[in-house]
Amino acid sequence: MEIKVSVLMSAYNAERFIGSAIESILNQSFTDFECVIVDDGSTDNTFEIIEQYRKNDPRIHIVHNEQNIGLTRSLNIGSSHCKGVYIARLDADDVCHQDRLKEQYDFMESHQDIALCGSMARYVDEHGQKIGEKNLPTDYMHIKKKLLFNNQFVHSSLFMRKHVLDAEGFYHESFKASQDYELVLRIASRYKVENIPKQLVDWRVGENSLSWSSKRQEWDAIRARWWGMTKYRYPKFCGLVHIALRLGWICLPQRLKMKRYAH
Incomplete structure (x- = not known):
């Protein structure tokens, strides 16, 4: 029997939040899914913790890396185990809202020309308290105009057609961080992508979260923009301006960057 959605996660030393992430999947109103979790040598x-959930719910599948190999390679390994028509991403420290999978599945089924969709998000701190909102453009033309400036998708909200990923490739393994940005730039250069105008995930932005993994993420984001200009035919002048702006952003202290996420 065909599985509709594969939820793909990778976890490394995520014992503090992994339970909340898994429970947010198991509590979905949409039930035709599997959850593939890669333990990256924790x-x-x-x-x-993952194994305990697996024992109680056969929809959970564990892939265990003997040693830590990083998020990008782990997600690519996990994707090879996904059997769903769609792949939905979730980071190990984020949380899905109850109707997330239903909303995105219904949207993609009714928009067959869309290859990938995301959603709005709530910023939450390490205690799960709301500290802000992530609102993004929804339609393809506005997204593509802004995409070279900044990633217009929340990684944990990505919901993608697996056959498109099979054709175009998943994450490029030279990107240790910002792998989702390069993927979105690549897919959006060839297919339509959109955001659903609803908050469907809680995105944890504490200083130790996956979203704040070091300046490597910023440098890889700059490289993704360069690839956007040189490989995926995005406007070069705009790209160079945005790269200059991001170089300035890298120089800011982390405490000042965090203010961006406050109300």
Whole structure:
């Protein structure tokens, strides 16, 4: 029987938040899914926590890396185990709202020309308290105009047609961070992509979260923009301006960057 959605996660030493992430999937109003979780060589109790959930729900599948190989390679390995028509991403420290999968599945089924969709999000701190909102353009033309300036998708909200990923490739493994940005730039250069105008995920933006993994993320985002100009035919002048602006952003202290996420 065909599985409709594969939820793909990768976790490394995520014992503090992985339970909340998994429960947010298991509590979905949409039930025709599997959840593929890659334990990326965790040295804490992450694997044991995932295993406990797996024992109680056969929709959970674990892929275990003997050693830590990083998010990008882990997600690519996990994707090879996904059997769904769609792949939905979720980071191990983020949370899905209850109707997330239903909303995105229904949207994609009724918009067959869309290859990938995302959603709006709530910013939450390490205690799960709302600290802001992430509102993004929804239609393809506005997204593509802004995409070279900044990623117009929340990684944990991505919902993608698997056959498109099979044809175009998943994450490029030279990107240790900002791998989602390069993927979106590549897919959006060939297919329509859109955002649903609803908050469907909580995006954790504490200083130790996946979203704040170091300046490597910023440098890889700059490289993604360069690829956008040189490989995917995005406007070069705009790209160079945006790269200059991002170089300035890299120089800002982390505490000042965090103010961006406040109300």
